[in-house]
Amino acid sequence: MNTMSETNHFTPDDERMLLDAIDNWVEKSVRPIAKEFDHEDKYPHALVDEMKELGLFGATISPEYGGLGLPARVYAKIVTRVASVWMAPTGIFNSHLIMAAAIERAGTEAQRQKYLPRMATGELRGGLALTEPDAGTDLQAIRTVAKKDGGDYVVNGNKIWITNSLHGGAVLLLVKTDTTTEPRHKGMSMLIAEKGPGFVVSNKMKKLGYKAIDSCELAFQDYRVSADCLLGGIEGKGFQQALGGLELGRINIAARGAGIAEGATRHAVRYAQERKTFGKPICEHQAVQLMLGEMASRVEAAKLLVDSAARAYDTGQRCDMEAGMAKYFASEAGVFCSQEAMRIFGGASYSIEYDIERFYRDAMLMCIGEGTNEMQRIIIAKQLVERNKI
Numbered sequence: 484m485n486t487m488s489e490t491n492h493f494t495p496d497d498e499r500m501l502l503d504a505i506d507n508w509v510e511k512s513v514r515p516i517a518k519e520f521d522h523e524d525k526y527p528h529a530l531v532d533e534m535k536e537l538g539l540f541g542a543t544i545s546p547e548y549g550g551l552g553l554p555a556r557v558y559a560k561i562v563t564r565v566a567s568v569w570m571a572p573t574g575i576f577n578s579h580l581i582m583a584a585a586i587e588r589a590g591t592e593a594q595r596q597k598y599l600p601r602m603a604t605g606e607l608r609g610g611l612a613l614t615e616p617d618a619g620t621d622l623q624a625i626r627t628v629a630k631k632d633g634g635d636y637v638v639n640g641n642k643i644w645i646t647n648s649l650h651g652g653a654v655l656l657l658v659k660t661d662t663t664t665e666p667r668h669k670g671m672s673m674l675i676a677e678k679g680p681g682f683v684v685s686n687k688m689k690k691l692g693y694k695a696i697d698s699c700e701l702a703f704q705d706y707r708v709s710a711d712c713l714l715g716g717i718e719g720k721g722f723q724q725a726l727g728g729l730e731l732g733r734i735n736i737a738a739r740g741a742g743i744a745e746g747a748t749r750h751a752v753r754y755a756q757e758r759k760t761f762g763k764p765i766c767e768h769q770a771v772q773l774m775l776g777e778m779a780s781r782v783e784a785a786k787l788l789v790d791s792a793a794r795a796y797d798t799g800q801r802c803d804m805e806a807g808m809a810k811y812f813a814s815e816a817g818v819f820c821s822q823e824a825m826r827i828f829g830g831a832s833y834s835i836e837y838d839i840e841r842f843y844r845d846a847m848l849m850c851i852g853e854g855t856n857e858m859q860r861i862i863i864a865k866q867l868v869e870r871n872k873i
């Protein structure tokens with residue numbers, strides 16, 4: 484298998500080589516198993532081993548900590564390519580890389596040295612544990628509490644929907660270290676939480692789509708973690724650290740949305756040439772042409788917005804508006820194109836023999852995860868006014 488590990492300079496040739504390696508891997512290893520593993524909701528362990536070999540768990544981690552140091556714009560293209568065939572595996576390395584990016588950006592040097600090399604190889608795989616049963620969009624309402632006890636924090640509380648929490652070894656855990664401070668976010672902190680006594684994976688959730696990947700409920704029951712694991716070493720910064728991590732997360736979700744849109748459109752273009760009605764392929768009926776024309780245009784627009792947001796991220800500037808636009812538009816493109824593809828497939832769309840029903844089931848999650856699309860439009864509008872003050 485081609486590995487990406489020696490490639491740290493990104494000339495157009497290097498980029499092409501990387502993306503070719505991904506395309507080959509997707510065709511050889513991802514496409515053949517997608518249907519079975521999705522329908523049986525089976526975790527793709529062998530695929531994870533291959534992702535390690537490819538270097539995907541270190542994709543955006545800096546080379547000094549053992550990663551590939553890919554710019555977000557290259558990383559986003561990888562995600563789109565994988566998601567255009569099967570979206571779910573991208574979740575295995577995305578949540579992990581958001582955790583790594585937060586440690587690299589906000590962690591102490593000792594934390595970077597301790598965690599990033601293990602994360603880059605995939606030996607330690609992680610995720611982000613923010614959401615609780617009563618707090619998703621309103622993260623400041625979380626109830627998980629970490630109390631200082633000597634050199635440790637003792638954590639109690641519950642999280643829900645946490646990706647990679649069954650098969651991974653750690654999460655970046657959003658907690659309240661002070662439940663009385665106003666504004667509420669000043670009492671929030673992040674802990675690097677490796678599995679241990681009191682870190683309980685209480686339920687693997689059954690889902691509409693995004694199957695094969697573990698999304699679990701977690702219970703923290705007097706879970707002890709060393710105070711050295713407080714991200715950045717200072718209490719009260721957790722909310723900003725969580726929001727900072729979401730910019731990369733949103734670009735990733737946008738890239739997944741673009742991939743779903745592209746994959747669904749690809750299936751539809753093929754089927755529309757194979758299926759005949761009234762003596763001709765359905766792609767020659769104008770009603771189907773109108774759908775395909777709209778779908779293909781949205782795919783290209785989604786990919787361009789993802790690229791533009793990723794390039795803004797790579798400059799290091801604040802890019803919540805760009806990431807929000809890309810996430811909003813591309814995830815809606817994924818929903819639109821998968822629905823239109825369902826129409827083009829007609830009755831066949833309902834058969835689990837075809838892949839299109841999986842795109843349809845997977846697409847909607849992109850409108851919800853990493854901040855709902857309602858919130859994205861609110862963020863875009865706020866930034867728009869902020870950047871255009873009269």
Ligand SMILES: Cc1cc2nc3c(=O)[nH]c(=O)nc-3n(C[C@H](O)[C@H](O)[C@H](O)COP(=O)(O)OP(=O)(O)OC[C@H]3O[C@@H](n4cnc5c(N)ncnc54)[C@H](O)[C@@H]3O)c2cc1C
Pocket residue numbers: 578610611612613614617618619620621643644645646647690693698848851852853854855856857858
């Ligand atoms: C498969 C899956 C995987 C996930 N993985 C993770 C993970 O790894 N880690 C993690 O921490 N979380 C994860 N999540 C949780 C996800 O991030 C939340 O579901 C999402 O943030 C929305 O929160 P909520 O479900 O509580 O919805 P709510 O916050 O209850 O929102 C419900 C509705 O109200 C709207 N709404 C809420 N507040 C406002 C407002 N102020 N203005 C306008 N509209 C508003 C929302 O847009 C939405 O339409 C995952 C979720 C799923 C389904």
